[in-house]
Amino acid sequence: MSFDFDAIIDRVGTNSVAVDGFRKYLFDDPDLALPCPDDEALVMWVADMAFAVPPVALEAMQRRMRQPIFGYTTPIDGTLADAFIGWCDRRYGWAPAAEHHVPAAGIVPALYDLVGFIGEPGDVVLTHTPAYEPFESAISYHGCSFASSPLLRSEAGEYVFDASDLGARLADPAVKLFVLCHPHNPTGRSWREGELRQVAELCFDNDVLIISDEIHCDLMRSGRTHTPLAKLYPDSDQIITCMSSSKTFNLAGLGLANVVIPNDRVREAWEDRHFPVLNPLSAAAATAVFREGDEWLAALTGYLDANFELVRSVLADHLPLAKFTVPDATYLAWIDVSAYFEPGTDLTAHYATQAGLLIEGGEKFVADGDGCLRMNLACPRSTVAEAMRRIVDVTPTRP
Numbered sequence: 447m448s449f450d451f452d453a454i455i456d457r458v459g460t461n462s463v464a465v466d467g468f469r470k471y472l473f474d475d476p477d478l479a480l481p482c483p484d485d486e487a488l489v490m491w492v493a494d495m496a497f498a499v500p501p502v503a504l505e506a507m508q509r510r511m512r513q514p515i516f517g518y519t520t521p522i523d524g525t526l527a528d529a530f531i532g533w534c535d536r537r538y539g540w541a542p543a544a545e546h547h548v549p550a551a552g553i554v555p556a557l558y559d560l561v562g563f564i565g566e567p568g569d570v571v572l573t574h575t576p577a578y579e580p581f582e583s584a585i586s587y588h589g590c591s592f593a594s595s596p597l598l599r600s601e602a603g604e605y606v607f608d609a610s611d612l613g614a615r616l617a618d619p620a621v622k623l624f625v626l627c628h629p630h631n632p633t634g635r636s637w638r639e640g641e642l643r644q645v646a647e648l649c650f651d652n653d654v655l656i657i658s659d660e661i662h663c664d665l666m667r668s669g670r671t672h673t674p675l676a677k678l679y680p681d682s683d684q685i686i687t688c689m690s691s692s693k694t695f696n697l698a699g700l701g702l703a704n705v706v707i708p709n710d711r712v713r714e715a716w717e718d719r720h721f722p723v724l725n726p727l728s729a730a731a732a733t734a735v736f737r738e739g740d741e742w743l744a745a746l747t748g749y750l751d752a753n754f755e756l757v758r759s760v761l762a763d764h765l766p767l768a769k770f771t772v773p774d775a776t777y778l779a780w781i782d783v784s785a786y787f788e789p790g791t792d793l794t795a796h797y798a799t800q801a802g803l804l805i806e807g808g809e810k811f812v813a814d815g816d817g818c819l820r821m822n823l824a825c826p827r828s829t830v831a832e833a834m835r836r837i838v839d840v841t842p843t844r845p
């Protein structure tokens with residue numbers, strides 16, 4: 447079957463965060479003037495896709511809609527857990543125990559709850575920076591302190607973590623939880639087995655629980671595979687894994703994620719707090735894509751690979767001082783353009799006002815993102831080409 451990723455689909459007027467709601471999220475000044483009407487801006491910021499979902503997801507929801515009652519729904523027959531475990535087993539050789547699986551309304555809501563079950567006010571929760579901003583909000587919401595170990599860029603341009611810094615921070619007895627982002631948003635690094643073992647063992651040695659947010663794990667570049675952290679430690683109950691079909695198959699608005707909690711204390715806290723109500727349409731779509739979404743994902747992967755190659759080649763030809771490596775995973779390009787701007791420049795506002803291009807500057811990623819921009823490449827090739835043309839046009843040749 448062939449899938450059309452080139453189609454431009456109009457989302458204006460659908461209450462889409464990306465298209466209708468960007469001013470609130472992106473701009474400090476809500477009246478910031480763009481060079482075009484808002485609905486003509488190029489939208490490449492929040493991490494959802496400009497692509498239609500797989501036909502199997504639509505068909506599954508349409509089938510479910512023929513039964514015209516949408517009352518309280520809960521995972522009684524294990525279908526969703528089976529489909530999720532089957533997907534993980536088939537793709538990653540990891541089959542988490544069904545009794546450890548809990549559905550959540552999303553990974554962000556799950557993070558808020560998990561931090562509350564694990565941390566006490568005053569505890570420290572550690573992650574890497576730059577970071578997905580809701581990590582910080584979920585941590586501070588519970589009165590815990592957010593701490594980070596900054597990622598470093600190697601000579602070869604690859605992001606790496608600083609094991610000695612991480613070890614020193616984890617040794618603080620106030621640190622109770624480490625949130626790993628694997629693959630990492632925004633840099634796109636997929637941590638290799640040796641790195642995963644290093645992080646896990648530092649956490650185990652210091653009695654620190656780990657939440658491994660693996661929401662981007664299905665979105666690997668061709669030829670790369672994802673290793674779930676928990677796969678490396680099948681007997682450990684110290685690793686909570688968060689995955690979702692929402693990022694992979696563009697179902698984020700349906701609000702459903704899968705969390706694997708082997709730790710009895712944390713899972714019991716979760717079960718006490720949650721009556722597992724499932725949105726029946728979300729469950730139908732997620733079950734279908736976990737069972738039958740491989741072909742669509744393979745086609746998407748090839749399309750994204752080519753979008754990344756386009757970005758790489760335009761930057762190499764026209765903005766040679768930009769630092770960019772095609773990431774291992776995600777559909778997010780993280781580009782260091784600091785050579786072209788004064789430190790502290792609001793890149794979000796620059797590209798919006800000068801080019802009508804909606805991307806996120808590194809300042810949106812908590813810390814250590816200055817001078818970088820994050821651009822969502824899950825959109826038609828023609829959009830990527832036009833965005834690159836505008837970036838080349840409005841990036842100053844010298845600061």
Ligand SMILES: Cc1ncc(COP(=O)(O)O)c(C=O)c1O
Pocket residue numbers: 493551552553554555578627631659661690692698702703
């Ligand atoms: C690392 C990470 N975690 C979680 C989310 C959001 O998860 P959800 O939509 O399931 O709440 C995102 C979305 O971009 C993300 O990048």
